[in-house]
Amino acid sequence: MSKKRKAEKLEISSARGVDGLDEAKDFLAARSIEEIECLVPDQGGVARGKIMPVSKFLKSPVMNLPLSIFFQCITGEYPDYEGLVDVVEADTDMFMQPDWSTLTSVPWASDPTAQVIHDAVTRDGRPVEQAPRQVLRRVRELYRKKGWQPVVAPEIEFYLVEPNTDADYPLKPPVGRSGRPEIGRQGYSISAVNEFDALFEDIYKYSELQGLEIDTLIHEDGAAQMEINLLHGDPVELADQVFLFKRTIREAALAHKIYATFMAKPIAGEPGSALHIHQSIVDAATGQNIFSDPETGGPTPLFFSFLAGQQKYLPAIMSMLAPYVNSYRRLTRDSMAPINVQWGYDNRTAGLRVPPSGPDARRVENRVPSSDANPYLALAAVLASGYLGMTEELEATAPIESDAKNRDFELPRDLLSAVALLEDCEPIRQVMGSSFVTAYAAIKKQEYETFMKVISPWEREYLLLNV
Incomplete structure (x- = not known):
């Protein structure tokens, strides 16, 4: 040719x-x-x-x-x-x-x-061991040595907000084509999505020109909160797509004089934004989902061990799933985000949900990560936990059938606590790289020190004249 x-x-x-x-x-x-x-x-x-x-x-x-x-x-x-x-x-x-x-x-x-x-x-x-893309490659290689191929499908939530150039002022929903900002909860509303038709047409166009594949687009529960679901595939490829999608959505929004934000909790009183991660593992030679028995179609011991690994190591990897001080504002009892390491069948109050599916599509949805997470590190961390669960032959708890939000908190409540758990977790260090963990923890502690120099409106509101 x-x-x-x-x-x-x-x-x-x-x-x-x-x-x-x-x-x-x-x-x-x-x-x-x-x-x-x-x-x-x-x-x-x-x-x-x-x-x-x-x-x-x-x-x-x-x-x-x-x-x-x-x-x-x-x-x-x-x-x-x-x-x-x-x-x-x-x-x-x-x-x-x-x-x-x-x-x-x-x-x-x-x-x-x-x-x-x-x-x-x-x-x-x-x-370079500290490079996030390399950390994910490292974890994927551990699976490959076992003859396994991890498959993931991320779901990315984000808010559209009015342009805001003064950090002291709260964010507000933008004005749509009707000339009015969105008020109240509009979960799954088609008309609420249509308010920003021109923007989403650009997002779809930009995505197509980059070879990025969108599965679905929905309106989430928050005011002008949206979710884009991606097709399943290889972890590195999907992390690349999330990385590029974030750029794409921000740029498309700016062209329409709107901000798109992936902050975990950008607006008080509104739900936080998540990066839900669906995960399954297939046999690299046969393509068979190793979470399902090929004869009976039922769940395998590896499926339950994968779940158990995520249950055990979720607290230790939390600083990669919720990487900023703001991330922990999303993880509260009165929000829609999980506060636990429980798992359940189609139970969205659990940190780990097993969606309804046939044997070939049996998977685990990790609902803990927030949308501000680095996709390379979030995917590496949850897959590292599942890998450890399978190689350590861990046993999962019984599935929870009730509202898991009624249980005690089982996840770190703040960034420093999460970082301390990461630093002390030797198995995660071994899988993700000790030099990476050390560097990442130092960065997060430095960011926390910077945050502590800021006086919040809450402090001025309640302490200024009362203490």
Whole structure:
């Protein structure tokens, strides 16, 4: 096939991903791409990297970035490097290698632009252990060594809000096409979604142009709170999609003079936003769901051990599922979010829900993660817990049939408590990488110290003249 015909084929059939540098050249040429965004997700799931002309990128697609980007807090600050990494090493460069399977366009850019996610490697070619994408790859590799293939399907909740440039003012729902902001609960309302039809048309269009597959879009219970469900697939691929979806939704919203926020609890009195994760495991050789017995169709011991692993290790991985101080405002008894490590059949009050399904689709829905979580780390953490449950042959509790919110709290109530449990959990360190856990914990403690410098409205309201 000639280069011209090959480029034409890529333009028609492939919105996302190529096989190597030669196909990348054809992909970029077919779309007349002028610039390329070289992305790497940091610990907060923020896109870091470089933007460069395509001509320069193609001459040297492996770029350099300082290792310190994996030690940066959401505030832009850094923790003390002592005990984490040599100070000199933190400021040295690592190499960023493009993952060609993620190459796609940037449909909201004013000039023809592409983007590609990179993997971080050291100067001697080893994966950077602190890189979130590498942490997820590490966990996936443990499954592969057992002949297992994890399958996940994330559900992402978010709010649409009015533009807000003053952090002291509460967020408010935006005005829709009717000219009025949404008032009251509109769960599953079609008309409430239609208020923002033009925005969602852009989200669907941008997603299609990037090869991102949306399963369903629904209105959640909060005012202007939405949920997008993704199709199931490989954990790294789905984490990439969540990473790109967050960028896509924010950019589409900005074009309509609206903010899209993935804060766990952005508006007082409204439900929080979750990142529910559906998980199943298949035999890599046969494609059989190992949670179901092939003869009887019933649940297997591995299914219950996977559940038990998530029950046992949920408190220890909590700081990756609820990574900010705000995340814990979602996890309250009077909210719709779980506060426990119980499991049940189609019980949404439990932290772990087993949805109704046939044997081939038997899965576990982890309802604890919030939408502010880094998708790479959230997926790595829940899969690490399930892996430990299966390899340790743990036994799950009996399924809960009542309202699990009536039970005592079984999850950490704040970020510092969650970080302490993570630091002390040796099995999670072994599975996810000790150097990563140490670095992540230091970042979260530094973020907490920054938060403690802020005086909240509650303190001024109740303490100013009363104490």
